[in-house]
Amino acid sequence: MLRAPSPALLESLRSLLGPRGFTRDAEVLAPWLSDWRSRYHGRSAALLSPASTAEVQAIVARCSAERVALVPQGGNTSMVGGATPDPDGGALLLSLRRMNSVRSVSPEDNVAVAEAGVILSDLHDAAAAAGRRFPLSLGAKGSATVGGLVSTNAGGTQVLRFGPMRSLVLGLEAVLPDGSLFEGLSALRKDNRGYDLKQLLIGAEGTLGIVTAASLKLVAAPGSRSVAWVGLGSPAAALALLRRLEARLGEAVESFELVPEDALALVLAGIPGTRAPLAGAHRWHVLVESVAPEGARDSAEALQEALAAALEEGLAEDALVAANEAQASALWRLRESIAEAERLQGPSVKHDVSVPVSAMPAFIEEARAAVEERFEGARVVAFGHLGDGNVHFNVQPPAGMAAETWLAGQAEAVTRLVHDRVGEAGGSISAEHGIGQMKLGELARTADPARLAALRAIKNALDPAGIMNPGKLIPSL
């Protein structure tokens, strides 16, 4: 059984970490006790902010000895309550944010070694300064940290070409639940020495250990980058457009983001300084980003030609290629503001689901129809990474209804309906956001028993005392 931290343990951690690394100040702790969507609220006796891997090891060893739980945190941008402690207050917050050094950037090897607390946009800058690029990005890039990105196997907007975090992690350093150090930073392209512990830690949501640093894959900085906004009639048309662009442009297509007209409308209404990219009305929109290597023909020309051909073939209704970097950023801002615009609207039932790519258009249309038929007035907003077979499928309460009341009564049934549809399509109830505490029940309900048993066995084997981020990822029996 887990224990609450004793005064002696707290005192020992205070003297280990010093004033910058240890606080019990309620005001300092407050922002880290809730998730950013303010759906989960916890308590904690202290916030630990180690400055080195050795300090993390010392913390874990002491907490392991006393069976005190730890909740690791990076930027606290979880969509599933994955970094919020339990309300019982027994767990200590372990922030990796002070470990924010980019230890090295090697343009020759295309590798950066970054500590867990490095913020994604800082990593982007460090790679750019060396003439390279770290090819993963997402809306929360100004807050999300390397440790969190690794521990949630984050996705984002360039998975289409480069894969999720799992594809970009070449090595890891992590403190295991007994305080021992897993030294796996060496960026080997091939290593078959038994089970790949690195793979196990990626996406483990801090339940198997604390990621303290990662060796990350860099790629060449593109010579040019172009962003286009396309209006079209349906998700099926969008997928046909993607296939056509891929055939013409190959791997140059890095992002292909689907946006329904109602999501765009929410952004235009709620986010200051945004404006509609196309003149007419379209039921669906797509943001496309393509790149070209240095020395090659400008990506905008190739994208323009490919889109012109698509318009001629009737695959799209209208298209605009950004004329400059400012326009490109404005188009991206429309896409990246959807989550915030939705949040401003009030609560909704969110789902982050994947199905095989070719099944996605039918899934969107059929699941939407099923939800709107069964829950009168509810509005589905399904947007996101069509090329990855992953959409954020969110359901808003009927207009004019008290949102919280409706949600209290219906949210669970809505989610079951959506996830059952996902299961029928051979999909996943968590494409990129993870399980956290939000999806524990649905994971238990939908996962096959062999899979659940294996998850539990692995957790118990590596963290027998259960001190690592308890109450997340692994449904209790």
Place this chain on the structure above:
Amino acid sequence: MLRAPSPALLESLRSLLGPRGFTRDAEVLAPWLSDWRSRYHGRSAALLSPASTAEVQAIVARCSAERVALVPQGGNTSMVGGATPDPDGGALLLSLRRMNSVRSVSPEDNVAVAEAGVILSDLHDAAAAAGRRFPLSLGAKGSATVGGLVSTNAGGTQVLRFGPMRSLVLGLEAVLPDGSLFEGLSALRKDNRGYDLKQLLIGAEGTLGIVTAASLKLVAAPGSRSVAWVGLGSPAAALALLRRLEARLGEAVESFELVPEDALALVLAGIPGTRAPLAGAHRWHVLVESVAPEGARDSAEALQEALAAALEEGLAEDALVAANEAQASALWRLRESIAEAERLQGPSVKHDVSVPVSAMPAFIEEARAAVEERFEGARVVAFGHLGDGNVHFNVQPPAGMAAETWLAGQAEAVTRLVHDRVGEAGGSISAEHGIGQMKLGELARTADPARLAALRAIKNALDPAGIMNPGKLIPSL
């Protein structure tokens, strides 16, 4: 403790599997009781050859109940004794070779679903018939099977561009050690439902369950493919050439294989029908393969130009681009025959090691000098996947000495020296061949304790009775 199979168990398996699926005939068993290099020899009471996943489940459930060990086998091409049973005869051979159906090939989704017993070259053919390509190949492609390739995280000659098997497995179906079925074939590009069991099974060498089928990534069939042979002066020159070709040709470079002059000499002397590709003598050679997409400029032209520029800059001494498919095959045959040519020479001390790519040239030269200095007359043949930071570093006994005698006295010391050098360079003692039974001692000696403890904990958690390929991968305490 494990038990030998009882007569009742054997009888029950015989009636489950029928005459095609069950045999105790010594002549039929014989080839499967040794590895192809004839270094390991085992015994077994029966060879089980199930025809379906359901039959595999039934076998595993019965063996689990009676604590009888199973040694899974595909093409029996392990380099590390990974598929050879123990001499005590207590384990049953479980061949997946009858499960050899390609269940589906979807060119639209770029996915093939293949059963464990599908031979790699048959998978190549099935993909080609659908206008696609499965981008992993290796010398044993005529025997190696999908199940073995997955379970060893096989590498081969196209890792440079496409990564090892781990990068190509989109989904898995596997029978877990209690006979339950892990149904993970759905080829989702994103799936964050907890620990990635698929990743754990890849490279597990059959110690955590039996892979019965895999969803595999296909890529576009190339429009053209070109192979060149280059003579040059050193591994450092070879790496410089690789970087230059990558800068000019980008991802078009798929293979970059390093061959020292003595390895080429062994092939020319030992393999009928081979001949020297270049007129002059060169200390080192490289085989380069590059491709171009359909519709693009022929890859041979681009490769020719790039090599001409490299010759002018003094990065290479001589180069030949194959004029046709027959020449290309002949060049590949030189590279792929090295293992066989070495085998014909008699036994040697083999190592399959990786270090960070940029450290490889210095590693090759320094480790070679260290070995040849300490072991007088010993000859190092280091060849292979330079672009992956992976070479096969083999040490032949001094000429004129009784090989077996020399090996009995020196092999262990040679291996320790090589692996210590690998460790100093942050490398791996098994880049692509796995641990099997051959490298258990060296893994125990060189792995850090945290890593070993985690491997053991995972094995015990998922296979508490220890029936899955015992004596492989996990060093005993």
